[in-house]
Amino acid sequence: MARGTKQERKQRDAAFSDFMDSLRPDYEVRKAMIGARVRVGLSQRELARRMKTSQSVIARLERGFRSPNVKTLRRMAEVTGSRLVIRLEAPGASQPPNLG
Numbered sequence: 622m623a624r625g626t627k628q629e630r631k632q633r634d635a636a637f638s639d640f641m642d643s644l645r646p647d648y649e650v651r652k653a654m655i656g657a658r659v660r661v662g663l664s665q666r667e668l669a670r671r672m673k674t675s676q677s678v679i680a681r682l683e684r685g686f687r688s689p690n691v692k693t694l695r696r697m698a699e700v701t702g703s704r705l706v707i708r709l710e711a712p713g714a715s716q717p718p719n720l721g
Contacts, residue, residue: 647685650689651684651685654697691707694707
């Protein structure tokens with residue numbers, strides 16, 4: 622029996638869908654980290670040097686073998702000229718509430 626595409630399986634299997642959805646935040650963080658590094662033209666080695674860490678730490682973070690802490694994300698934002706934004710949203714929220 623053919624398994625079908627990921628999309629078909631996701632539609633058929635709620636547990637698989639929940640699992641895939643649970644991976645999305647980690648993927649988005651890794652994608653943003655890599656994007657920031659590439660945007661400013663830094664290699665993993667050069668980013669690591671500027672962040673005062675090792676290239677292997679950057680590689681593990683980008684591959685998802687380690688999760689970055691907020692301090693690491695702040696340093697990366699500073700080195701890459703990025704702005705760190707962290708947000709918790711209510712389920713189904715399309716935009717964060719206006720607090721000011």
